Amino acid sequence: MTNGFPIDRRALLAGAAATAALPLAARATSQLPGLNTIAGQKAMRIGSAFAWSPPGADAGSFANPRYAALLQRDCGLLVPENQLKWQAVRPAPDKFDFAHFDAMLDWAEAHRMAMRGHTLLWHKSEYFPRWLNAYDFGATPRREAERLLTSHIDTVCHRYANRIGSYDVVNETVDEKTGALRETSLSRAFGGTVPMLDHAFHTARAAAPHAQLVYNDYMSWEPGNEAHRDGVLRLLEGFRKRGVPVDALGVQSHIEPLSDAPAGVLAARQEKPWRAFLDAVTGMGYALLITEFDVADQHLPTDIAVRDRQVADYAGVYLDILLGYPQLRDMLFWGMCDKYSWLNGFKPRKDGSAPRVAPYDRDFRRTPLHTMVATKLMKTAARR
Numbered sequence: 001m002t003n004g005f006p007i008d009r010r011a012l013l014a015g016a017a018a019t020a021a022l023p024l025a026a027r028a029t030s031q032l033p034g035l036n037t038i039a040g041q042k043a044m045r046i047g048s049a050f051a052w053s054p055p056g057a058d059a060g061s062f063a064n065p066r067y068a069a070l071l072q073r074d075c076g077l078l079v080p081e082n083q084l085k086w087q088a089v090r091p092a093p094d095k096f097d098f099a100h101f102d103a104m105l106d107w108a109e110a111h112r113m114a115m116r117g118h119t120l121l122w123h124k125s126e127y128f129p130r131w132l133n134a135y136d137f138g139a140t141p142r143r144e145a146e147r148l149l150t151s152h153i154d155t156v157c158h159r160y161a162n163r164i165g166s167y168d169v170v171n172e173t174v175d176e177k178t179g180a181l182r183e184t185s186l187s188r189a190f191g192g193t194v195p196m197l198d199h200a201f202h203t204a205r206a207a208a209p210h211a212q213l214v215y216n217d218y219m220s221w222e223p224g225n226e227a228h229r230d231g232v233l234r235l236l237e238g239f240r241k242r243g244v245p246v247d248a249l250g251v252q253s254h255i256e257p258l259s260d261a262p263a264g265v266l267a268a269r270q271e272k273p274w275r276a277f278l279d280a281v282t283g284m285g286y287a288l289l290i291t292e293f294d295v296a297d298q299h300l301p302t303d304i305a306v307r308d309r310q311v312a313d314y315a316g317v318y319l320d321i322l323l324g325y326p327q328l329r330d331m332l333f334w335g336m337c338d339k340y341s342w343l344n345g346f347k348p349r350k351d352g353s354a355p356r357v358a359p360y361d362r363d364f365r366r367t368p369l370h371t372m373v374a375t376k377l378m379k380t381a382a383r384r
Contacts, residue, residue: 035359036076038374039331043383045114046373047077047332049292051340052100060340062107066364070336071113074359074370078108079116079291079332081342086122086152087129093148096155105163116332117164118291119216120153121200123173123193125184137189145189149196150203157207166212166330168250168291169204170197174217179231197235198244205245215239216250216291221274221318222258229277240284248287254334255318256296256347263313271321278325287327292334294341294357295369298349308356312368319376329383331373338362 035046050071053061060081062068071078082088083101090096108115125133137144157167173182173193181193190196204213215236219228232249239246257266282288295315300307322328335341339362343355354362359370 034074035370035374035377036074038377040076041382042377042380043329044377044380045077045330046377047075047079047113047116047330048336049079049081049332049334050104051081052083052104060335060337062104067337067340068107070360070364072111074336075113077114077116077330077332078104079118080104081335084117084156085119085127086132087127089156090129090152092131093135098159105160109163115164116291116330117156117160117167117211119168119171120156120204121149121169122171123182123184123187123197125182128184128186133185135185137185141189142191145186145196146199149186149190149200153200153203154207157204157211161208162210164208164211166214166248166289167204167208168214168216169201169246171216172218173197173215174219174228174231174235176218176225176228179227179229179234181231181235194238198239198242201239201244201246212247212287213245214248214250214289214291215246216252218252218254218292219277220255221270221277221321222256223270226273229273233277233280236281236284236286246286248289249281250289250291251322252292252334253290253318253322254292254294254296255314256299257310257314258299260300260310263310263317266314267317271317275321278321282325282327287329288322288325290322290328290331293331294334294343296343296347297355297357298347302351302353304353304356308368311356312372315369316372316376319373323376323380326381326383333359336360337364338367339364 039046048071051059051061053059053063055063057064060067062071080101083104089098089101105115175182183193187193187196201213217232219225219232236246236249257263278288295311297307297311300310335358337360338354338356338358341355341357343357349355356367359367359373361367
């Protein structure tokens with residue numbers, strides 16, 4: 001079942017075979033089942049980040065008909081890229097503005113897509129609203145910090161009630177270089193990061209008892225991320241010891257081949273410690289989500305055909321590992337189309353060519369990455 005409709009696997013495979021026999025131009029417009037339809041056979045969901053924009057804008061938005069078509073084709077689950085973060089919805093200590101996110105959620109529901117909430121607290125000073133970094137917490141800073149955080153979480157969770165089924169309660173509080181917990185104006189006022197984090201999750205559980213509560217971070221499987229992974233494990237262990245209501249780890253999965261070596265060679269160096277990390281997380285009883293998937297390509301060759309194949313192969317060996325965990329049910333891309341990927345600005349290629357990092361290219365054509373994900377999903381064991 002997916003979105004309430006039964007799926008005939010034989011029809012799915014027959015459709016894929018028929019499409020493969022079509023000329024390339026015909027394949028581009030064929031109606032192959034979308035990725036979420038394939039995932040639905042396994043009691044899984046595929047989704048993506050998306051944005052708000054004015055109608056018809058050239059953006060990765062539901063209001064852009066071309067991008068909206070990709071979401072409708074492949075997704076059963078959506079997440080706002082920026083529009084539910086503090087910077088977007090809380091322009092001042094005493095003011096909330098949900099207009100953009102309300103429109104996004106309305107559109108998702110009209111098209112029978114679920115929505116994730118990202119994020120109730122992005123714990124990095126550089127992504128706080130300016131007013132929060134300069135905020136005067138007064139004579140009783142702990143009480144005021146608790147009031148600010150509680151009011152934020154309560155306001156969001158009560159406003160959307162059962163319309164949001166999963167929240168990234170806390171995002172990126174572990175320093176990637178040291179593994180220590182970050183400190184900010186808010187955590188210092190709280191008297192420490194740990195009590196602040198615990199309060200965030202307890203408040204979210206009280207405000208949204210139905211929702212999956214997630215700690216989300218980008219600890220990667222590539223070499224050089226050992227301290228980050230260790231810090232996340234310590235955080236998760238602490239949550240369990242203190243009885244903090246955390247249900248799952250969001251594995252962002254902004255993966256990045258660090259050379260143009262074959263994917264199997266890179267995976268051989270990375271797989272063992274990565275599996276040890278995931279085993280430790282699931283061994284504590286946490287579920288897993290892939291929350292922000294893409295494949296940075298700045299270390300790969302200029303040639304598009306070669307680069308596309310290497311991106312797909314690298315994604316394939318990564319997904320072989322993650323999809324092998326039955327605790328993983330949801331996988332979201334951080335954007336469906338190269339044209340609107342955050343990596344265009346964040347990690348541009350030195351040769352000046354456009355990154356190819358998403359399941360659709362700048363012309364809205366499926367890439368080999370799309371095919372690879374579909375193939376891996378078909379081979380994945382069904383969740384129980």
